[in-house]
Amino acid sequence: MRNLNERAQEAKDKKAAIGPDVDLDTFTAEPVRHDYVHDLKKLPEKDRLRMIQAGIDAAESGRSGTYIQMDTAVVHSHAKQEGLEVIPIKEALKKYEWAREYYWKLVSVDADKYTAAAELHLHDGYVIRALPGTKAVWPVQACLYLDKDNISQYVHNMIIAEEGSELHVITGCATSPNLKRGLHVGISEFFVKKNAKLSFTMIHHWAEEVMVRPRSVGIVEEGGLFLNNYICMKPVKSLQMYPTTHLVGKGAVARFYSILVGSPGSEMDVGGRILLKAEDTRAEIIARAITNGGKIINRGDLVGEVAGVKAHLECKGLILNGGIIHAIPELQGKVDGVEMSHEAAVGKIAQEEIMYLMSRGLSEEEATSTIVRGFLSVDIPGLPPQLKAEIDRAVDLSSKDVM
Amino acid sequence: MLLIEDLQVKLGEREVLRHIDLQINAGETHILFGPNGSGKTSLLMTIMGYPQYRVTAGKITFKGVDITNAPINERAKLGIGMSYQRPPTVHGLKTKQMVQICSSGRAVDIEGMAARMNFTDFLERDINAGFSGGEIKRSELLQLMAQKPDLLLFDEPESGVDLENISLIGTTISKLLQRDFQMEPGKTQVQRKRERTKMGLIITHTGFILDYVTADKGQVLFNGVLSCSNNPTDIFNCIKVMGYEECVKCAI
Numbered sequence: 221m222r223n224l225n226e227r228a229q230e231a232k233d234k235k236a237a238i239g240p241d242v243d244l245d246t247f248t249a250e251p252v253r254h255d256y257v258h259d260l261k262k263l264p265e266k267d268r269l270r271m272i273q274a275g276i277d278a279a280e281s282g283r284s285g286t287y288i289q290m291d292t293a294v295v296h297s298h299a300k301q302e303g304l305e306v307i308p309i310k311e312a313l314k315k316y317e318w319a320r321e322y323y324w325k326l327v328s329v330d331a332d333k334y335t336a337a338a339e340l341h342l343h344d345g346y347v348i349r350a351l352p353g354t355k356a357v358w359p360v361q362a363c364l365y366l367d368k369d370n371i372s373q374y375v376h377n378m379i380i381a382e383e384g385s386e387l388h389v390i391t392g393c394a395t396s397p398n399l400k401r402g403l404h405v406g407i408s409e410f411f412v413k414k415n416a417k418l419s420f421t422m423i424h425h426w427a428e429e430v431m432v433r434p435r436s437v438g439i440v441e442e443g444g445l446f447l448n449n450y451i452c453m454k455p456v457k458s459l460q461m462y463p464t465t466h467l468v469g470k471g472a473v474a475r476f477y478s479i480l481v482g483s484p485g486s487e488m489d490v491g492g493r494i495l496l497k498a499e500d501t502r503a504e505i506i507a508r509a510i511t512n513g514g515k516i517i518n519r520g521d522l523v524g525e526v527a528g529v530k531a532h533l534e535c536k537g538l539i540l541n542g543g544i545i546h547a548i549p550e551l552q553g554k555v556d557g558v559e560m561s562h563e564a565a566v567g568k569i570a571q572e573e574i575m576y577l578m579s580r581g582l583s584e585e586e587a588t589s590t591i592v593r594g595f596l597s598v599d600i601p602g603l604p605p606q607l608k609a610e611i612d613r614a615v616d617l618s619s620k621d622v623m
Numbered sequence: 624m625l626l627i628e629d630l631q632v633k634l635g636e637r638e639v640l641r642h643i644d645l646q647i648n649a650g651e652t653h654i655l656f657g658p659n660g661s662g663k664t665s666l667l668m669t670i671m672g673y674p675q676y677r678v679t680a681g682k683i684t685f686k687g688v689d690i691t692n693a694p695i696n697e698r699a700k701l702g703i704g705m706s707y708q709r710p711p712t713v714h715g716l717k718t719k720q721m722v723q724i725c726s727s728g729r730a731v732d733i734e735g736m737a738a739r740m741n742f743t744d745f746l747e748r749d750i751n752a753g754f755s756g757g758e759i760k761r762s763e764l765l766q767l768m769a770q771k772p773d774l775l776l777f778d779e780p781e782s783g784v785d786l787e788n789i790s791l792i793g794t795t796i797s798k799l800l801q802r803d804f805q806m807e808p809g810k811t812q813v814q815r816k817r818e819r820t821k822m823g824l825i826i827t828h829t830g831f832i833l834d835y836v837t838a839d840k841g842q843v844l845f846n847g848v849l850s851c852s853n854n855p856t857d858i859f860n861c862i863k864v865m866g867y868e869e870c871v872k873c874a875i
Contacts, residue, residue, distance in 0.1 A: 572711045578695040579671055579705055580770060581727045587696075590724070594715025594749075 224329050228339035231330035239460025239489050242431045244333065247372035247403045249341045252291040254367070260286065260296060266397055267365065273617065274392025274425040275610040276363040282606045284388075285348070287362040291371050292343035303354030304387070305347065306362075309376050312347040319347060322378050326409045326437035326466075334405045334433040338374040345375035345406070350385035350416070359388035359421075359607055364406065366395040366430065372403040379408070381416035381444070388604055389418070393432075394425040401429040410438030412446045414469065419447040421607050423614050426456040428485060434461040442469030442498070447602055451614050452488065453481035455514075462491035462519065467501035476505045477600050479615065482514025482543055491519030491548075496529040496558075503531040508596050511543030520562070521550040527557030537566040538595055593619050624648050625670070625774055625822060630681035632669050639665040641847045643681070647774070650819030652800050652836065654855040655826045657844035658867045663826045664708070666844065667776045670824070671705045672698045685774065704772025706763040708779050712751040718762060719746040725769035733769070740765045741791060756783020757792075764795050775799055777825040781832050793835025796825070802837050830859045845871045 235241050257263055260278040263271075268278045271288075280286055285299035285306040299306040312319040329339050346362050364375055381387045395402060404426075412418045426432060440446045446465060465474045476492040494503035505520045522531040537545035549562040569591050577587035596615050600608070625647040632640035639662045647653055657663045669676040670683060672695040683691045690698055713721070722733050737743045740761045745754070754762060760780055767775060777796065784792050797803045800823040804812055825832060833856060841855030843862075850871040851858060861870045 570711060573713050575673060575695055576707070576711055576713070577724065579699050580721070580725045580766065581696055581699040582724060583696050584694070590716060591713060594713055597715040 224324055224339050227330040228336040231336040232333055232340065234330070234332050234336065236332040236334065236433070236460065238462070239433070240458050240487065242403060242433065242458070244337055244372060244403070247370055249343075249372045249374065251343065252293060252368045252371065254290040254293040254295050257295045260288070267367070270394045270396060270425065271363050271365065271392060273614070274363065274394040275390045275421070275423045275614065276361050276392040276394075282358050283361050284356045284358040285360040287346040287348070287360075288365065289344055289346070289363070289375065290365045290367050291373060294344050297346065299360065301354075301357060303351045304356060304360065305349040305351070306360060307347045309345040309347050309378065310342070319378070322380060322409060322411060323376075326439055327407050327435050331435065335407060335435050338376055338405050338407045338435070341372070341374040342376055343374045345377045347378045347380070348387070348389055349380040350382055350387035352382040353384045354382070355386040356388055359390045359604065362389060362391045364391070364393045364404065366399050366402045366404060369399050370401050372405070374405045376407040377409070378411070379418065379420065380411045381413060381418040383413045384415045385413070386417045387419075388607060389420050390607060390610060391420070391422045392425065393422070395427045395430060399427055402427070403431045404433070406434045406436075408434065408436035410436070410446065410465070412438065412440040412444040412472075414441045415443040416441075417445045417602070419449070419603055419607065421449040421603075421611065422451070423610070424450075424452040424456065424459070425454050426459075428455045429457050431457050432459040432461075434463070436461070436463040438463070438465040438474070440465060440467050440469065440472040440474055442471060444469060444472045445602065446474045447600065448474070448476045449600060449603070449611065450476075450478040450490070451611060452490075453479065453614065455483040455486050456488065457485070458487045460489040462493060464493040464495070466495045466497060467503065468497050470498050471500045472498060473502045475503070475600070477598055478507045479596050479598070480507070480509045480516055480518070482509070482511035482516040484513030484543070486514035488514065489517040489519070491521065493521040493523070494531065495523040495525065496531055497525045499526050499528055501526070501529050505533045506598055507535045508598060509535075509537040509545050510592065510596070511537070511539055511545055512541040513543045515544045517546045517548065519548045519550070521552070522560055522562075523552045523554065524558030524560050525554045527555050529558050531558075531560045533562035535562070535564040536595070538592070539566065539568055540592070589619060624686065626684040627670075628682045628684075630669070630683065631679045632665060633677045633679050634665060634675060639676070639847055640669065643849050645842065645849060647822045647824060649822060650801070651839045652802065652823035652825065654833065654838045654841045655824055655844060656841060656858055656862060661844045662847040663844050664778055667705060667778055667824065667826065670776060671695060671703060699770070699772070702773035703776070704767050704770045704774070705776040706760070706767055706778060706780055708782065710751050710759065710763065712749060714749055714752065716750050717747055718742075718750050721750045722766055722769045725766045727770075731769045736765055736768050740768075740795065741788070757785050757788050760784050760792055761788065764792065764799070767799060768795075773820060774822040774824070777823065779826050779828060781827065781829060789831060790835065793832055796823075796832065797836045800836065830863075833859060843867070843871050
């Protein structure tokens, strides 16, 4: 195989299959210096507040470890629990032979110009690994922060849940209050080994002129469980991603949940694809989208390749105050005996529901926000209570803005 | 007191209620009879304030306040509450949260009330999602127990309820309307009756509810017109034997 750098060079002008094209040259990829912070409480308050909104707690209460990267620099990286590793990817690639085994294993470096640029400009990223049998008590938190105006941040993350382990990760992406424009490209590769359980919760908290191009692929082995939650309720200029997961071992399960809110001027193109490649695998994709003036394209694709697999896709959209929701659910059954279904709905809040709540004493406004809150609340089985609380908090914070 | 004077209501272009006069005094419960499509639900929805039921003439007064054009939530705040026949599902809103909403900030023992309504298992389920007819009725009553309205509107509270639960529904409604009999220290049953304040308007098709709830008056609604006002059991028996059309002739 030719080396990664060569392949990246060749793909550096290759446009992505979907999503508006981003001119990478209008951003600066020059490394920015930020000092390493041993004590997270020493982070500037304005940044800490922004991080909290993305689920990152500088006090580290109820966390098993922390990784924080500002622009291109790692400012903190450590694990609190034995059996867990939180390492900057550049360090991991230098020090550990095993890290190379995973690097660009699932995402193709030459998939498009964004993957190529992530190889050519690599600004670090995290490697989070749970050693075999390790059960994380608390979630590990990771924050990818944009501070310098007009920066382009290229990160590469790898999460490895070794055999029989249990790992929960909350990733918050946020921008400093003074940043107006920026680009975030994040490569993520997830490895869920035999009988391991991984939950990955990503909360995006961008700004109005930020472009975001995550590229992520996961693989789940026999008996493994991968929960992938995504929440983006704040304005963003353009977000396009299509995370993909391969279920390759018997009984592997993947569940994707996403909550999107499109504000005026925002364009989100978010998908989810799960390929069911082994017997008894199961997959579920559940998406909730609300727009009050933004454009949301919500894709979902389930591919059943073996008999007996079960998969369901649910995609619901609510248009509150203008905007567009385009739901594109897809099912591909490639053999006899697959059981796959989808339901998609785009609509408005039913007057009947508003009036029902009003007859119980709520004002029209309170009734509407109660219905919106209900619409956005999805039960995610298997999520630890702290993460459930983080998601609820993010939804609460943002559903107020929606109204 | 609820006072309805010469009320006329249109739903879309169709006139659904004509020249309705109705007075329910504090402490009174009335039963509303009428064939399908006669306007019974329309009358309840109009009292509750659903805007698609357009009042074209007449007046509704509750507790001395003209509520003819008041929004639904203001009527709820004044003390009007309704038990719906087919309420909508609100996804993501748990029954428990809904009961909380009904209590509007008052401390209520939701678990205790749910246990009494045989409804504990439903508290964590989305309100009305997949509920059977009988479950809906129990959920509606649970909400009214928390809401504590002074005027209670029941739209066919016994429809779809199985035999096992019909007495639970019946006795609960009776309690909500202060029509149950029980020992209260220092009070005779006559006194309790005299001190009743709750008002009720109950739509019934089957009349089963009359086995559990005493009522002061029966009203028959026929083709959008309130045609008869009499002892509820008399009316029910007349309808059973003669049918609605014959029964309302007493008034015409």
